Amino acid sequence: MEQNLNLYHIFYTVAKCRNISGAARQLFISQPAISKAISRLEQNLNTTLFLRSSRGVRLTETGEILFRQVESAFDAICQGEEQLRKVQELGMGHLSIGVSSTLCKYVLLPYLSRFTRENPHIQISISCQSTYQTMEALEKGTVDIGLIGENERMEKLVFYPVQEIEDIFVCTRRYLENLCKRVSFPGKPSAGDLISHATLMLLDKENITRQYMDKYLFSEGISAAQILEVTSMDLLIDFAKIDLGIACVIESFVREELESGRLIRLAMPVSVPVRKVGFAYIKNAAFSSTAGKFMDFYMECCEGNGKL
Template identity: 40%
Template sequence: MAVKLDLYKIFCEVAKCQNFSKAAESLYMTQPAVSQAMMQLENELEIRLFTRTPRGVILTNEGELLFEYINSAINLINIGEKKLMESKNLMAGELKIGVGDTISRYFLLPYLERFHNKYPNIKLKIVNRTTLELCTILKSGEVDIAICNLPIKDSSLEIRTCMDIHDIFVCGEKYKDRISAPLSFKELAEFPLILLEPKSNSRQYVEKYILSKGVKIEPEIELGSHDLLLEFAKINLGISCVIKEFSQEYLKNNLLYEVEIVDEIPKRSIGVCFLKSVSLSPASIKFIEDLESK
C-alpha cells in the first residue's frame, strides 16, 4: 500500500498539471520516472487512466472517478501531517472555515475578530458556500469546520448547536396596510412571495414545514442572498421569508414589518460541523470553544 500511495500522489499531480513534464518538475522527479510510475499504476489497476494529447494528458472517465476519491484522501493525509506540525500554543497554523454569506455577516464576524486578535499568527481562510456545498468540501478536507444552517442529517459529521433562529415573513408599508389579522399559510400563499433559491437549506426547511400543513408555496421571486430578501420586501415587491435575528435593523427602524402567521414556523439553529473521523486542530478546538462560550 505504501508503494501505491506514492503512485497515487504522482497520479494526482499529473491529473492537476495535465502534463508529465510539469508534474515531474513539481514533484522534483524526472519526466521518464513520472511516465513509468503512471504506467505501473495503470498496469496494477488494469485500467487506462490518461488519454495522451499533443499538449499533454487528460483523465479518462475512469481516471476522473479515481481522482475524485484519491485527491480527497490525499488532502486529508496532508491535513493530518500539517496538524502534527502545528504548535499547541497556537503560535502558528491555519484555520479554514466554511460558512454561508448570511451567517458570516450576521453571526460569525465578531467571533472572527476576537479570535484573530487573540491568535494573530493563525492564518484564517474563509470559504463561502451553501450549506450543501459546505458539507461536501468539509468531507473532502478543504475546510476544517463549517458553520451551517441546521438541520443537517449526515452521520459522518459532528454537529454542535450555536444559536437558535426563527424564520419569519416580512413586508413593506404597502402590504402592511393590506394585512389586518394573522394569516394562515393558505392566505399567505396568495401573496407574491420572495424566497431564497431552491437549493438553500433555509428555503427547504420553510417549504417543508408549510407543506406539512397542506399548503405548497410558490415564490414569484427567488434570490441568492438574505440582504436582497430584505431590500426587495422594503420596496414592496412582495413578502419575504427572512431570519428574524438577522433582520433586526430593518424591523427596529420600521423599514419592514413582521407578518403575523397563525401557525408560527418552529425555530431551528445555526451549528458548527466537523468530521467525526478527523481530529480537530488546536486552532479549530479553540474556535469552537469560543463559539460555544457565547
C-alpha cells in the same frame, strides 16, 4: 540516509570554514574524525571534493557543484526551523471555515472578530457556500470547520449549537396596503391568504433554509401566487424594504427594521419551528491544532455567556 546527512553536514561546514580545524571547533568533533568523514563521503561519491594545502582546503569543481546543492538544502532546513519557531512563538496557523454568506455576516463575524484579535497570526480562509456544500467540503477535508444549519444529514458530524434562529415573513406596510387594494379579501385576510396572493420572496432551492420553508408552507397548505428566488438573505431583506413582496427571513437579522417599523412581521397561524445553527466537524477526523484552538475559543465564549 541519516548517516549520509551527517557526512553532508560535515562537508558543508568544512566548505564554509575553508579549513578542517575551524570546522572541528564548530562541530565539536576532532580533526581526524572530520578528515575521516570527508574521505568516506568522497569514497561514496567516487570523487574528490577538496584540495588540501597548508593554508587549508578549497573545493574542487565537483565539490563546488555538490556544495551549491547542499547549501540550498541546509538553507531550506534552517528556514523550516525558523518557521517552526515562529509558529510556536507567535501561535501561527491556518483555519478554513465553510459557511453561507448569510451566516457568515450575521453569526460568524462576531466570533471571528474576537478570535483574530486574540490570535492575530492565524490565517483564516472562508468558503462561502450553502450548508450542504459545506458538509461535502467537511467530508472531503477541504475545510476544517463548518458553520451550518442543523439538518437530517448530520450523522457523520459533531455539531455544537451556536444559536436558535426563527424564520418569519416580513414586508412593508405599504406593500400590504397595495396588495389589499388589488385583491378583494372576504373579511380580514390571514397571513396565509396574503402570502397566497403575494409575491413571495425566498432563497434558491439549493439553500437549506429554502428547503426547510418549503416543507413548512406545504404542511400549512400555503402556496404563493408568484415566487421570486434570490441567492442571499441580504437581498431578501433589501427587496422587502422596497415593496417588492413578502420575504421569508430570519427574525434576528431584521430586528432593527422591525423595531423601526420599516418592516412588519406577518402573524402566522402556526409559527415556523425554530431551528439551530452551529459549528460542525467530521467525527473521528484528524483535527488540526488551529481548528482545536478555535473550538476551544468558542467553548470559552459559551461559558462566558452562561450558555453551558
